[in-house]
Amino acid sequence: MSRRRHSDDSDAGQPHKRRRTSEPSEIEERLESLICRVGEKSNSSLESNLEGLAGVLEADLPNYKSKILRILCTVARLLPEKLTVYTTLVGLLNARNYNFGGEFVEAMIRQLKECLKVNMYNEAVHLVRFLSDLVNCHVIAAPSMVAMFENFVSVTQEEDVPQVRCDWYMFAFLSSLPWVGKELYEKKDAEMDRLLSQTESYLKRRQKIHVPMLQVWTADKPHPQEEYLDCLWSQIQKLKKDRWQERHILRPYLAFDSILCEALQHNLPPFTPPPHTEDSVYPMPRVIFRMFDYTDDPEGPVMPGSHSVERFVIEENLHCIIKSHWKERKTCAAQLLSYPGNNKIPLNYHIVEVIFAELFQLPSPPHIEVMYTTLLIELCKLQPGSLPQVLAQATEMLYMRLDTMNTTCVDRFINWFSHHLSNFQFRWSWEDWSDCLTQDLEKPKPKFVREVLEKCMRLSYHQRIIDIVPASFSVLSPANPVCIYKYGDESNRSLPGYTVALCLTIAIKNKASNDEIFNILKDVPNPNQDDDDDEGFTFNPLKIEVFVQTLLHLAAKSFSHSFSALAKFHEVFKTLAESDEGKLHVLRVVYEVWKNHPQMIAVLVDKMIRTQIVDCAAVANWIFSSELAHDFTRFYIWEILHSTIRKMNKHVLKIHKELEETKARLARQHKRRDSDDDDDDDDRSSDREDGPLEEQIERLQEKVESAQSEQKNLFLVIFQRFIMLLTEHLVRCETGGIDVFTPWYKSCIERLQQIFLQHHQIIQQYMVTLENLLFTAELDHHILAVFQQFCALQA
Amino acid sequence: SAAGGGAAMCSGGTLSILRSDSYAELSQYRDQHFRGTRYDQERLLRKSCTLYVGNLSFYTTEEQIHELFSKSGDIKKVIMGLDKVKKTACGFCFVEYYTRGDAENAMRFINGTRLDDRIIRTDWDAGFKEGRQYGRGRSGGQVRDEYRQDYDAGRGGYGKIVQCQ
Numbered sequence: 034m035s036r037r038r039h040s041d042d043s044d045a046g047q048p049h050k051r052r053r054t055s056e057p058s059e060i061e062e063r064l065e066s067l068i069c070r071v072g073e074k075s076n077s078s079l080e081s082n083l084e085g086l087a088g089v090l091e092a093d094l095p096n097y098k099s100k101i102l103r104i105l106c107t108v109a110r111l112l113p114e115k116l117t118v119y120t121t122l123v124g125l126l127n128a129r130n131y132n133f134g135g136e137f138v139e140a141m142i143r144q145l146k147e148c149l150k151v152n153m154y155n156e157a158v159h160l161v162r163f164l165s166d167l168v169n170c171h172v173i174a175a176p177s178m179v180a181m182f183e184n185f186v187s188v189t190q191e192e193d194v195p196q197v198r199c200d201w202y203m204f205a206f207l208s209s210l211p212w213v214g215k216e217l218y219e220k221k222d223a224e225m226d227r228l229l230s231q232t233e234s235y236l237k238r239r240q241k242i243h244v245p246m247l248q249v250w251t252a253d254k255p256h257p258q259e260e261y262l263d264c265l266w267s268q269i270q271k272l273k274k275d276r277w278q279e280r281h282i283l284r285p286y287l288a289f290d291s292i293l294c295e296a297l298q299h300n301l302p303p304f305t306p307p308p309h310t311e312d313s314v315y316p317m318p319r320v321i322f323r324m325f326d327y328t329d330d331p332e333g334p335v336m337p338g339s340h341s342v343e344r345f346v347i348e349e350n351l352h353c354i355i356k357s358h359w360k361e362r363k364t365c366a367a368q369l370l371s372y373p374g375n376n377k378i379p380l381n382y383h384i385v386e387v388i389f390a391e392l393f394q395l396p397s398p399p400h401i402e403v404m405y406t407t408l409l410i411e412l413c414k415l416q417p418g419s420l421p422q423v424l425a426q427a428t429e430m431l432y433m434r435l436d437t438m439n440t441t442c443v444d445r446f447i448n449w450f451s452h453h454l455s456n457f458q459f460r461w462s463w464e465d466w467s468d469c470l471t472q473d474l475e476k477p478k479p480k481f482v483r484e485v486l487e488k489c490m491r492l493s494y495h496q497r498i499i500d501i502v503p504a505s506f507s508v509l510s511p512a513n514p515v516c517i518y519k520y521g522d523e524s525n526r527s528l529p530g531y532t533v534a535l536c537l538t539i540a541i542k543n544k545a546s547n548d549e550i551f552n553i554l555k556d557v558p559n560p561n562q563d564d565d566d567d568e569g570f571t572f573n574p575l576k577i578e579v580f581v582q583t584l585l586h587l588a589a590k591s592f593s594h595s596f597s598a599l600a601k602f603h604e605v606f607k608t609l610a611e612s613d614e615g616k617l618h619v620l621r622v623v624y625e626v627w628k629n630h631p632q633m634i635a636v637l638v639d640k641m642i643r644t645q646i647v648d649c650a651a652v653a654n655w656i657f658s659s660e661l662a663h664d665f666t667r668f669y670i671w672e673i674l675h676s677t678i679r680k681m682n683k684h685v686l687k688i689h690k691e692l693e694e695t696k697a698r699l700a701r702q703h704k705r706r707d708s709d710d711d712d713d714d715d716d717r718s719s720d721r722e723d724g725p726l727e728e729q730i731e732r733l734q735e736k737v738e739s740a741q742s743e744q745k746n747l748f749l750v751i752f753q754r755f756i757m758l759l760t761e762h763l764v765r766c767e768t769g770g771i772d773v774f775t776p777w778y779k780s781c782i783e784r785l786q787q788i789f790l791q792h793h794q795i796i797q798q799y800m801v802t803l804e805n806l807l808f809t810a811e812l813d814h815h816i817l818a819v820f821q822q823f824c825a826l827q828a
Numbered sequence: 829s830a831a832g833g834g835a836a837m838c839s840g841g842t843l844s845i846l847r848s849d850s851y852a853e854l855s856q857y858r859d860q861h862f863r864g865t866r867y868d869q870e871r872l873l874r875k876s877c878t879l880y881v882g883n884l885s886f887y888t889t890e891e892q893i894h895e896l897f898s899k900s901g902d903i904k905k906v907i908m909g910l911d912k913v914k915k916t917a918c919g920f921c922f923v924e925y926y927t928r929g930d931a932e933n934a935m936r937f938i939n940g941t942r943l944d945d946r947i948i949r950t951d952w953d954a955g956f957k958e959g960r961q962y963g964r965g966r967s968g969g970q971v972r973d974e975y976r977q978d979y980d981a982g983r984g985g986y987g988k989i990v991q992c993q
């Protein structure tokens with residue numbers, strides 16, 4: 034709806050618009066509103082609303098046919114959770130106006146082709162499903178729908194195409210069957226049997242190397258984490274065994290059967306799937322997340338089984354609702370809770386399961402993580418008597434299964450749970466989790482509790498955390514985030530550099546300049562060399578130590594103080610950290626000073642990258658250094674690494690964008706010149722005009738290349754270090770005859786997977802280098818498997 | 829994913845019901861001290877990456893704010909609101925992001941949730957200028973703390989007017 038602005042100087046035209054009531058854009062808004070709102074809570078029945086709306090639209094067809102067509106096509110694509118409402122509407126319109134029905138079907142096919150061309154595969158599935166439900170509304174003839182599905186399934190016979198392409202066409206076919214399987218089987222059982230048998234053989238022969246990488250849990254109990262096509266196939270097989278009886282989907286068209294069966298049907302034009310191109314990007318495979326079954330809510334309605342088609346339909350619809358309304362948390366929560374069938378299914382359990390399915394989805398959640406936290410809070414507000422209990426039950430279950438949960442998913446669990454608790458005064462029955470206190474601190478459960486408490490502290494303060502947990506949990510409580518200054522005590526006066534540190538402290542407190550600092554540091558001996566350079570500023574770890582320790586200590590009060598310090602003495606930092614060893618040592622000292630305060634380390638590293646005191650490769654090398662081995666499995670380390678990679682990626686994109694924009698400016702300049710139609714085509718003057726822009730483009734081109742090279746190098750460094758670390762462990766275990774699969778190993782190998790998954794689009798560019806240089810056949814098969822699983826994702 | 833930009837391409841558009849983004853809209857508040865026209869202010873608000881954050885406890889730290897608001901994206905800067913006289917925190921701050929999208933997500937998902945057990949409120953800000961970090965109330969804190977009648981332990985107890993009675 035266009036928001037009416039209060040009359041502004043800039044909007045002198047508004048008053049006129051308000052007086053006229055039949056502006057085309059207002060009509061379209063009204064039509065859109067009518068169509069979008071049908072099916073929502075109303076005093077009249079859905080059937081009478083649909084009938085009324087069909088009458089209104091039929092009357093508007095002579096004047097607004099194309100608008101109505103466009104709106105209906107859009108709701109088909111973007112409101113799949115209301116699929117059957119709109120197919121019924123189209124059915125009623127088709128019964129009243131056969132031509133309109135035909136034009137709608139044609140428009141839908143055009144839209145489907147467009148979607149496939151621009152890689153909008155998720156929306157294309159909704160269109161296919163819509164078309165198939167139109168068979169139930171007597172708009173499309175069943176045999177022509179079967180023919181379309183035959184073309185879909187025959188994609189599996191194509192040669193030299195990615196498996197994910199065949200997967201999509203198979204998914205589009207199978208996922209429509211809950212809606213239309215019965216009707217198609219009744220009309221064309223032989224053809225359907227043939228299609229189903231082709232499906233079965235495709236599913237048997239397709240490779241599933243990618244599955245372990247996408248599973249939230251590595252264990253199959255209590256619920257197997259099935260590959261999405263396998264799960265759907267089991268559901269369809271069960272549906273077929275039940276003679277295609279499907280009772281969950283709301284089908285408003287049943288009430289209109291007498292009208293609809295009088296309607297003439299249209300045949301779908303023969304549909305050839307557009308061929309595979311280099312630009313085609315198909316959806317990644319998925320694993321179906323399940324955490325509940327009927328035993329989890331013994332008193333409520335029975336939860337449909339994992340291989341029931343009801344389960345599939347409910348999950349699809351709930352996911353669609355979130356996709357439609359994720360920006361509007363109150364609406365989203367209300368829509369989820371008003372999903373029909375409330376008293377026949379344990380809706381709260383389905384909602385919680387679907388939300389966690391998205392939150393834990395690998396490689397990434399469909400939406401920003403914080404949305405799910407806030408959505409769950411809204412749901413708790415709307416259902417305070419029931420939802421919090423389901424959420425608590427879910428949390429307990431997730432905790433119980435931490436041992437086999439993928440490390441990336443544990444990260445998200447930690448972030449969600451700590452943020453959630455911070456909205457509820459950190460109230461939780463910690464004693465229920467005392468079992469983790471007797472375990473090795475590196476095991477998943479105590480590790481989880483430690484990380485949660487650390488995150489809770491970041492959202493509050495240290496004493497608060499001490500107060501909220503039982504005394505027995507003190508072993509898991511976070512350290513008091515205080516600064517460690519090695520030159521602080523008189524007792525340290527024998528340390529080399531102590532006197533310089535004192536000098537520096539006084540100087541900085543007296544607002545010394547960078548030059549004065551350089552002067553003071555000049556006298557610091559270099560433990561690495563016998564004779565200094567004339568310049569005096571080669572890598573001197575002691576200089577770095579004294580300066581960084583002292584400065585960070587003086588600026589310890591807050592983030593802002595520390596950032597100001599970095600800014601004020603930027604010159605000193607840049608000089609001391611000029612070499613790679615210098616950069617590494619700066620990071621080491623930052624860690625030594627702030628190892629109790631991981632959050633401070635993270636923000637300092639971020640600032641130092643952004644102000645180019647250190648570079649991304651230095652951070653990567655620092656993370657894999659032996660000094661950090663003790664903290665290697667802590668969450669904050671990986672937050673820092675992934676944040677570093679993201680900064681690198683954003684940097685490359687930014688320069689690339691600048692380059693494209695400058696090229697566009699040059700092109701516009703040329704165009705302007707050409708269109709001026711100058712007969713005096715003085716080449717030299719045109720070149721002069723182009724000069725500065727062309728120079729800029731050349732410079733930017735170099736910048737892009739250098740940034741891309743830095744980016745590739747960063748990933749290579751990371752992969753290299755992982756391989757070294759993991760190989761070391763594997764060799765040690767082999768020679769020592771001990772089990773490879775320690776908690777450290779599980780964490781490390783999953784962190785490697787996480788790099789691949791979180792940055793898969795960038796890494797795809799490096800496949801050849803990775804294959805030839807790093808992930809070669811000589812590599813231990815444990816490590817190689819990760820690479821192979823990654824390759825399988827878009828194969 | 830490839831789905832994002834193409835939505836508008838397919839048969840010309842999306843639906844207003846799905847364009848609804850009420851949490852990210854401008855509020856009715858306009859800064860009376862803003863130098864420029866209403867139009868200028870609104871133009872800046874519509875492209876701003878800076879949020880005003882209100883109803884903080886006086887004890888809430890920059891670190892806590894940084895942790896919470898980082899959940900919607902990388903933070904460029906946090907500027908704590910200060911009592912003009914005491915130069916101590918007086919319950920508001922500015923959070924600046926690198927991109928508007930990150931700020932929008934904060935408006936959608938952090939606004940109206942709790943920090944230090946208090947429901948905090950975020951709103952678009954036209955951009956930090958020196959001097960705007962100070963409370964505008966007569967006593968040095970925020971205006972709202974001059975006139976309120978309730979007792980709020982996290983914001984200095986009773987309002988200033990009540991305290992003077």
